[in-house]
Amino acid sequence: MVRVKNRYLVVNILYPASSPAARAGEAVPELLQFHAPTPDAFHTGQLVRLVREGIAELFGDYGMGMANRTLKVTYWSPATSTAIIRCPREHYEMVWAALTFTTKLPRPIDVPVVFKVVRVSGTIRKAEEEVIRRAKGIITRAREVEKGRKDVIVEGVVRAVEKRAEPDAVLAQVDEGEESESESDSE
């Protein structure tokens, strides 16, 4: 049977600008500020409109016609600022580029943001698994911090890098493969 092929983009919303809580003088770690929850006023309908406007701005009517066919937000979690966006397989790059060019959330909220696509998947199952994996990672990290212990994995990586970070010892550094994996998985 012939199916309509889609791509599922797992998107994280990051908040690089300082949040109101931090401005008020509370000591919030910067890592948490970047991964702040999204305001409740922002819902899936607005996200779709945001993406559509981005495509219309970058690619015009052609892009709208091509990408709009199956464009949909299939999952949205304001707490972790994570979304899964479905789009046609041939034109997922346009949707991705539109997300890259977005700089802030629409009018009533008006917060500067950075959209980061963390995974491109061909099936919604794999996209959901990725979301769950990331959420689990955040929870374990938060628990470690609560207990007062340091993040074991991150600390290990830091130590390993520091060991290598003699002034000019750059000759043996390994490329991080994560990004390319997410690319290859998209096939």
Place this chain on the structure above:
Amino acid sequence: MFHDLNVPWTSAKELQRAVVFLDELGYDVVALTHSYGGRLPADLTSPVPNPLPFPTPSRLRILRRCNIFLTDAASNFRIPQLQQQYDLIAARPTDEKTLQQACQSLDVDIISLDLSQKFEKHFKFPMLGTAISRGVKIELCYGQAILSTDSTAKRNVISNATQLIRVTRGRGLIMSSEAKSVLGLRAPSDVMNLASVWGLGLERGKDALTKEPRSVVEFARLKRQSYKGIVDIVYGGEKPPVQEKVVDGKAKKGQSKDQKRKAQDSLDTTPAQSGEEKTVSKRQMKKNKKTKLDAEV
């Protein structure tokens, strides 16, 4: 390892956020840029303090870079002095003539064009090709395309970037942000996708963030530290004195062996001579015998 080789140095407070955010996005090497416009000042020391006035993530490697605006081809850019102060030197040509100068003769590491303006002439491969073959990379900055509200600037960035990609055939390109604020920074994968939308392809896009900038950084480092830019000693090793003696003894042994060999050689050569002598003597003996026999007969 992802590189972002162009983060403008603004103020310490804003930049701290940018640096932490870059680390969060997954970059490993970041270059802080200071731009020189017009005439160079007498004092060339970098305004970027060393060490930085804020704590930096330990994973991140921070470099210092300067941009020189090439407004007049005749002026002296004092690049050797700049090389002592900065890790990377980039040239920003403003017109055709200075672009040619930067491509052909100027001893810089990166050529960074202001993509938001319109160029009168098309880029030509022979000119940019010489730069690439010399190891000078050409930089595409996406920050202005993302941040500017002016749509003509955005259009110019996209058209110039695609032109450069076409002319250089995807070789020797670097993608970097040149973001005036934190909002213009994007994750490496997003930049790679942008490159592929602009016609560079995902693989080349990845090279533009990993391989090419790394080669620039290492090449610049070698230029500054190594002997004549060719030989660099990474770890020379240590020589405890005791071991040296042993080495000396070995050398002596080797020498004595050599001498022996020489002696052997001389022996090898002498037998022929001595053999000749022997034969001669045998002949002589035979002759003697004959003469003796003759005498007896």
